[in-house]
Amino acid sequence: MTCSDVRKALSGLALGDLDAEPAADVHAHLKSCLECRAEDAAIGRTLGALRRAAPVAPSTERRSAAVTAMLRAHGDQAEKLLTRRRPVAWIPLAAAAVFLLVVAAALNLRGGGAAFTVAKITGGAKILDRDAGVWHPVVGGAAISVGDRLVTEPGCRVLLVSGETELLLDVETSVDVVAPRRVTLDAGRMIAVAPPSKVLVVTDMSNAVRVAGRVEFSLRETEGAIGGTFEEQGKDPVVPKTIVVKKKSLVARVQAGEVALDGVRDQLLRASAGQQGTFTFGGKPETAPLKDPLVGTWAEELGEGR
């Protein structure tokens, strides 16, 4: 190897990126070449200085400030989604109201008034009191407030009402009421009914689904695997552990009216009666004809079947 060749390879040698054979050639050259050896030593000193330079970590205050800024950003996002496409005259009032609600939600506080009332219940269900961190049983006529999480047990279905808006929760379903007209589906299945004049927002991950009609929501989970090898010069190929990725989708089966899915990237999906809308986490929204003609029949025992 010439001095020029060796000097090109010295950084790679210092970082351990050379294959065994060229590394041996470089070492052999260094034994007999004073100038290249000096350059190798200089690179070694530089790498040492880089690694010795004190690693830093953010202060507690900085970390807290970042978390606070994230909460504020989340509030801004939620406000943006809720106020989008509202009639112009409503925007200032809606924005102000939503801002206050979002701040309350961000602070993990329960809202003041009831968002829904339990109109019917067919078994055991519980509600999480976030302030005390305890669960309470749900009874007919109970008020469900902003900030509450409601979970139905096996054999229990629940009908929640708020004016003309209804939520029918299937068995083993969990929902969070994050604002008066905004509900997050955590698990299970539910039917949301909302008039066009009072759109209801159902969320999953960062997607807001605006409901004007009657729509059944469920969550779907599929598994995918990511595998392969990682090869680095001078080292044996590494076969990393296969990563199993669970993809979760929010499925909206529209029985009447329509839904519009708004993602944070302004992805839009509208599905009308007789269609099914699917939003997959990290994927693109899709629409397809509704395959199951019996969708929503499970709600009949609540007297709210199709």
Added chain:
Amino acid sequence: MPGQGEDMIDDEELLRRCARGDAAAYRELVERVEKPLVNFILRFVGERSVAEDLFQETFVRVVKTLGSFKPEASLSTWIFTIARNLSLDWLKAKRRHRETPLDAASSEEKGRVIYFKDVLRSGAAAPEERAEASEDERRVSANLAKLSPIKREALVLRIYAGLQYSEIARIQNAPVGTVKFRIHEALKDLSQLMGAGEDRNPAAQGG
């Protein structure tokens, strides 16, 4: 690297909680990547106050763009990509506004060079080690700033963020071979720069 391998599924769940505005999830997300992230930003942009702002802005951007996260990429790679883009934007804006060049020596003359340890925690080390690290940091910071941004970024991602070549390649949107070349060149250039500094300041040489 945090946020990889077995943590992959948890990453998705963590982001799901983040999307709901869960403060505990935000804190966990920050804690998972904060150390390599702040080191990367700091060494890349070279200014403490800017690094702190960009550190925070990175997480704000994470919240705003949760929907763009692809589960196929690791969470840390995604966050570093955001931090990198914000840092590059800042560097470009700085060049446009013809502010002080990214040269710690010239900033030092104005008495505003900070080496971050006064406000950022570092590992507890003996006084002599801290003094040595401080000298290393001064020289490293000053000379890193003289590298081209693309080389500096690759080197800093490797040395301070501890990312694999494949992760850096994803962040820089370049082949792994190109990334390796950039890092090797960056180390060679830095060595020459630091050697030139030693020549000018023999007292800085350790022996």
